[in-house]
Amino acid sequence: MEHEAYAMPAPDTVRKVVLELAVRNHPGVMTHVCGLFARRAFNVEGILCMPVPGSDESRIWLLVFEDARLAQMIAQVEKLEDVLRVERHGADHRVFERLEEFFH
Amino acid sequence: MQFTGAQLIIHLLERQGVTRVAGIPGGAALPLYDALSQSRAIHHVLARHEQGAGFIAQGMARATGRAAVCMASSGPGATNLVTAIADAQLDSVPVVCITAQVPSAMIGTDAFQEVDTYGLSIPITKHNWLVRRVEDLLRIIPDAFRIAESGRPGPVWVDVPKDVLNATLDVPELPAVARPDELPEGDALQIARAAALINAAERPVLYLGGGVIAGNAADAATRLAERAGLPTTMTLMGLGAMPVDHPLSLGMLGMHGARYTNYALEEADLLIVLGARFDDRAIGKAEKFCPRAAIIHVDIDPAEHGKIRQANVALHGDVGRVLARLDAQVQSSPRRAWLARVAQLRREHPLALPGADDPRSHYGLVRAVAAALDDDAIVTTDVGQHQMWVAQAYPLRRPRQWLTSGGLGTMGFGLPAAIGAALACPGRTVVCFSGDGSLKMNIQEMDTAVEEGANVKVVLMNNQSLGLVHQQQDLFYGQRIFASDYRRHTNFQMIAAGFGMRVFDLDQADDPRAMLTEALAATGPCLIHCSIDVSQKVFPMVPPGAANTEMIGG
Incomplete structure (x- = not known):
C-alpha cells in the first residue's frame, strides 16, 4: 500500500550514518547502548563492538539512518556514564563496508 | 583498616552523611544488614514492602534535595523497588538504591531469589552497577552519590553479590567524600540572545518546571518575573x-x-521555559502548543533540547547560574498591556473551584486543610483526581512544599513519600492527600508510619472508585463505567486503627473544620477520612491528545 511505503523509508533512499562510540569496557555497556536505542524506538541497522587493545576502552560502531531524531538520539547516548565519546561519520565509512561480504 | 564489603558500604554511607536508610532485609542482604546493625550513625527505617522503602527514600530526597538511600535483598526485593526507582527517574529525584544479589558464582544459574537486577535497572536509572570485586566499592559508592546529585539528579542502583558483601579488604586510604560535579553556567552568547528576545517580546510567559525546584532557583525565577513583568505558569513538578x-x-x-x-499561553509571543521538558500532560498536542511563541529553553540536560520542541534559544546550563547572568541583561518592564490582557483572561475564564467553602467537598476539603496549616507544612499526594484537585486548589507557596509523582504517575506514592519527608524534616507537619484507590496500593506503610512516629496526616478523599478512570469512562467512553468502581465499601477507619493510627472521620463530625484542626495539630500519624461524591470531576480537562485550548468543563 502506498502510505505504508511512505511511512517505512526505503533503506536505499535514506542516508545512513555511522556512529563511533568510545566506551568503558565492561560487561553491560552493550546492553546500555542497545537498550537505549530500542526503548527510544530508534532503529540500529548494524552494530560492531571490539575491545581496544591495551586499554580499558571498547569501541562500538553503529550504523543508523539519518532522520530528524538523530541529534536527539546522539544527545541521549552522550548521557550514558560509560560512553566516553561519540563521533559521527558518513555512511561511506569503511568499517561496515568491509563487513558486508559476510552477509551475502 | 580492614572491612568486609558490607562494612565498607555502610562506612562509606556514613561518611557521605547518610543518617537514615529505608529498606527490607532478606537472605542475600543479611551481611549488609549485619553491618548496618553496628552503625551508630544510620537509622534503618523498616518498610513493609520494598516499594514503600523506595518511596520513603524519595520522600527524604524530594524534601531535602539530597540523595537518599533505600536497600533491599535480591530477587523480589529488587523487583519490588523497580516502580519507586522508575518514578524517581522520571521526576529526576536523587536516590541511591542498594540491593543484594546472589553470590557471584551462582549468577546465571536461576538461583533462589536471583533476578537480573542490573538488566532490570538499566532503563529506569541514571546509572547502575553490578559490583564484581569488593575493591570496586571504593569507587562505586562515592560515584553513586556523585552521579545521583550531579547535573539533572536521578536514581542510581548498586547491585552487590553476597560474596562481595562478605569479602574482606584492606583499605589503606578511604576515597574522598563525593561532591556533585560543577554546574554548567550556560553560554554567554546564548544568554545575551535570550535577554534580547525577552526585552523585545510583547507577550512573554515564564514557564517553570521541576528543574527550578531541583536547581534551587525559585527565588531567582520569581525575581526575573518581577523585573521583566512576566506572567508565570508552572508545571505540576514546578508548583511552589x-x-x-x-x-x-x-x-x-x-x-x-x-x-x-492555557488561553494566555496560546497568545504568548515568547515562552521562557526553565527546567521543564514539555511533558504531554503540560503542553497537550505538541504541534498546537503556543503556536505564536518563540521559545527560550534553559535546561541542565542537553538531551531535553529539541526532544519535543525546537527552541529558538537552547541554553544548556544550571537554571540558577543562567538566571544570575540573565537577570542583569533583562530590562525592567511593567508590561502593562500584556498584563492587562492576562488579567482580562483571568476575569473571563477563572479557575472554578465549586464547593470551595464546604470542607466536606473535594475542593473545600483541600482548602480547609490548607487553612489549618502554614507554609511550613509539606504536602504529598497520591495519583488521580485528588492529586489534581490539590494541585489546583492548595495554596502552594514554596519549593519542596509539594511532593507528587508527576512523570510516572504512581498510585501508592503518597503515604511512603510522606513518611520519608516527615522523618527527614522532623519539625514539619506532612499531609498526604490520597484517594481510596491509591491508598490501598501502599496501605501497609501505615504500620511504618506508626512505628516511626512519623508526623504524617493522611487525608483520604474516599469516593469508592478509581476516580480519574471513572471520570474518563464517563466523559469519553459512553459512560460505560467498568472496573473503576469498588463494589464493596472498605472500612479504612478500622484498617488505620488496626495499624495503631488515630482516626478522624469527617463524615461523622458535627464541626468538620474543628475536627481537621484537632487532627492536624496532634503529633504523630493519623487518618482523616472524608467521603467524596463519585460524580465530581477534575475540570477543566484537556482530552488526551487534544490541544490545550480544547478544554472541557470548568
Missing part, C-alpha cells in the same frame, strides 16, 4: 516555585490547568 497567589502567577498549565492559563 512561585507562590501561587503571587500577582504574576498563572498557576498550573496543561491538562487540568485553568482556562485562562
Whole structure:
C-alpha cells in the first residue's frame, strides 16, 4: 500500500550514518547502548563492538539512518556514564563496508 | 583498616552523611544488614514492602534535595523497588538504591531469589552497577552519590553479590567524600540572545518546571518575573516555585490547568521555559502548543533540547547560574498591556473551584486543610483526581512544599513519600492527600508510619472508585463505567486503627473544620477520612491528545 511505503523509508533512499562510540569496557555497556536505542524506538541497522587493545576502552560502531531524531538520539547516548565519546561519520565509512561480504 | 564489603558500604554511607536508610532485609542482604546493625550513625527505617522503602527514600530526597538511600535483598526485593526507582527517574529525584544479589558464582544459574537486577535497572536509572570485586566499592559508592546529585539528579542502583558483601579488604586510604560535579553556567552568547528576545517580546510567559525546584532557583525565577513583568505558569513538578497567589502567577498549565492559563499561553509571543521538558500532560498536542511563541529553553540536560520542541534559544546550563547572568541583561518592564490582557483572561475564564467553602467537598476539603496549616507544612499526594484537585486548589507557596509523582504517575506514592519527608524534616507537619484507590496500593506503610512516629496526616478523599478512570469512562467512553468502581465499601477507619493510627472521620463530625484542626495539630500519624461524591470531576480537562485550548468543563 502506498502510505505504508511512505511511512517505512526505503533503506536505499535514506542516508545512513555511522556512529563511533568510545566506551568503558565492561560487561553491560552493550546492553546500555542497545537498550537505549530500542526503548527510544530508534532503529540500529548494524552494530560492531571490539575491545581496544591495551586499554580499558571498547569501541562500538553503529550504523543508523539519518532522520530528524538523530541529534536527539546522539544527545541521549552522550548521557550514558560509560560512553566516553561519540563521533559521527558518513555512511561511506569503511568499517561496515568491509563487513558486508559476510552477509551475502 | 580492614572491612568486609558490607562494612565498607555502610562506612562509606556514613561518611557521605547518610543518617537514615529505608529498606527490607532478606537472605542475600543479611551481611549488609549485619553491618548496618553496628552503625551508630544510620537509622534503618523498616518498610513493609520494598516499594514503600523506595518511596520513603524519595520522600527524604524530594524534601531535602539530597540523595537518599533505600536497600533491599535480591530477587523480589529488587523487583519490588523497580516502580519507586522508575518514578524517581522520571521526576529526576536523587536516590541511591542498594540491593543484594546472589553470590557471584551462582549468577546465571536461576538461583533462589536471583533476578537480573542490573538488566532490570538499566532503563529506569541514571546509572547502575553490578559490583564484581569488593575493591570496586571504593569507587562505586562515592560515584553513586556523585552521579545521583550531579547535573539533572536521578536514581542510581548498586547491585552487590553476597560474596562481595562478605569479602574482606584492606583499605589503606578511604576515597574522598563525593561532591556533585560543577554546574554548567550556560553560554554567554546564548544568554545575551535570550535577554534580547525577552526585552523585545510583547507577550512573554515564564514557564517553570521541576528543574527550578531541583536547581534551587525559585527565588531567582520569581525575581526575573518581577523585573521583566512576566506572567508565570508552572508545571505540576514546578508548583511552589512561585507562590501561587503571587500577582504574576498563572498557576498550573496543561491538562487540568485553568482556562485562562492555557488561553494566555496560546497568545504568548515568547515562552521562557526553565527546567521543564514539555511533558504531554503540560503542553497537550505538541504541534498546537503556543503556536505564536518563540521559545527560550534553559535546561541542565542537553538531551531535553529539541526532544519535543525546537527552541529558538537552547541554553544548556544550571537554571540558577543562567538566571544570575540573565537577570542583569533583562530590562525592567511593567508590561502593562500584556498584563492587562492576562488579567482580562483571568476575569473571563477563572479557575472554578465549586464547593470551595464546604470542607466536606473535594475542593473545600483541600482548602480547609490548607487553612489549618502554614507554609511550613509539606504536602504529598497520591495519583488521580485528588492529586489534581490539590494541585489546583492548595495554596502552594514554596519549593519542596509539594511532593507528587508527576512523570510516572504512581498510585501508592503518597503515604511512603510522606513518611520519608516527615522523618527527614522532623519539625514539619506532612499531609498526604490520597484517594481510596491509591491508598490501598501502599496501605501497609501505615504500620511504618506508626512505628516511626512519623508526623504524617493522611487525608483520604474516599469516593469508592478509581476516580480519574471513572471520570474518563464517563466523559469519553459512553459512560460505560467498568472496573473503576469498588463494589464493596472498605472500612479504612478500622484498617488505620488496626495499624495503631488515630482516626478522624469527617463524615461523622458535627464541626468538620474543628475536627481537621484537632487532627492536624496532634503529633504523630493519623487518618482523616472524608467521603467524596463519585460524580465530581477534575475540570477543566484537556482530552488526551487534544490541544490545550480544547478544554472541557470548568
